[in-house]
Amino acid sequence: MKVLNKDELKIAESVLLKHFPKSLKVYGLLYAMNRNKPSTLEVIVDTWPDFKVIICRPDPKNKRALEFRKKVAYYSTDEQVLRRILIEENAIDWSTYFLIGGFDVSHSSMLKEVSAYREVNSRDFTSVHLLYLPDPSHLLSPPIDSELESRISSLNLSHVELVNKTWKFGGNAQGYRNIQNLISNFPSCCITDGQGQPVSWILVYDYCALGMLYTLPEHRGKGYAKVLVSAMAKRLHAEGYPVYCFIEEENTVSYRLFKSLGFSEDPSYKAAWFEFNFCGS
Template sequence: MKVLNKEELQIAEGVLLKHLPKSFKVYGFLYGINRNKPSTLEVLVDTWPDFKVIICRPDPMNKHALELRRKVTYYSMDEQILRKVLTEENALDWSTYFLLGGFDFSHAPMLKQVSSDRKVNNKCYTLVHLLYLPDSSHLLTPTVDSELESRISTLNLSHVDLVNKTWKFGGNEQGYNNIKNLISNFPSCCITNGQGQPVSWILVYDYCAMGILYTLPEHRGKGYAKVLVSTMAKRLHDEGYPVYCFIEEDNLVSYRLFKSLGFIEEPSYRAAWFEFNF
């Protein structure tokens, strides 16, 4: 295994671009890292420069990585090489808890076998659809009147607590720090009320996927989510970001929303999040 340096990370980003949509999550991490977004990850490959497996894992030299949930992700072009890496190399720290996110669900049997051989427990955290926008011509933009357009804004640090409290995976200090990082360093979009407070919003994760879409209950049914998704998608595309999202399989409302705006899906592909050593 080899840990990539700054120059190699830029080369790897170009390689992963050719493997979209399945490489989106690792590509998104590298996209952010290569544009100087804060990161607590290190990136390693099985061989260089012709790698078949690329892994993002917490950087043991980064003190902030210890404060966050241990998140790992990878992209693999060869399951046998992936199995070898996970079995014979020290690619992952199997002695502690970690959350493996956004991996190809077809690898689940192999991952379960490898973890079982190591006597490490595992469970499926969530199974998701990967939706993406190949280019801006696919985007179907809803009509927005001037009054609503005047209320489209961006989130700032005074909104961290509100977003964290309403986030499905937030509500604690770890969530607060995560949201603070995202609002500070990545694009966000919101619709405000008459007092300038957000009533609906969407953020971008540190792997550059759109997410944390939420509308306060008393403001639902007004089409705010559709406006936010289309506004954010256009902005991301204009700024060169990848435009994609992960949607949990049971979230049919969001799935239909993104599909209605022109997002497409690789029909044979599912992504998953697994917990190990929980």
């Protein structure tokens, strides 16, 4: 295994670009790191420069890593090489709770086998669709009148608590720190009310995926979500970001929304999140 340095991270980013959409999550993490976004991760590969496995994992030398949920992401073109690294080498710290997010769902059985070998419990956290917009010309933007356009803005740090308490995976101090980091360092978009307070919003995760799309219940049914996704997709394309999102399989409303705006899906590919070393039965 090899830990990549700054120059090698840029090369790896260009390699991952050729493997969309399956490589999008790891590509997004490297994209952010290569543009000096704050990160608590380090990146390892099986071999260099021709790697078959690339893993983003918490950097043991980064003290801030303890402030966030422990997350791992990887992309692999060879499941056997991945299995060998997970079993025979210290690619992942198996001693504490962590999530592996956005991996190819076809690897589920292998990951369960490896965790059993490591004597670590594992379970499905969520299964998701990966939707992406490779070409901005495919975006089907909704019409926006001037009044609504004047209420489109960006989130700021005074909005962290509002987003945290409405986020499905938030509501705690760890979620607050995560959202604070995202609003401070990544694009966001919101629609405000007459008092300038957000009533609908969307953020970008540290792996550059669209997420946390939410509209306050009393403001739903007005098409705000379509406006926000469209506005963010245009902005991200203009700034060079990848444009994609993960939608949980049971979230048919969001799935239909993104599809209606022109987002694509590779029908042969599904992604998943697993958690390891969790407490409880």
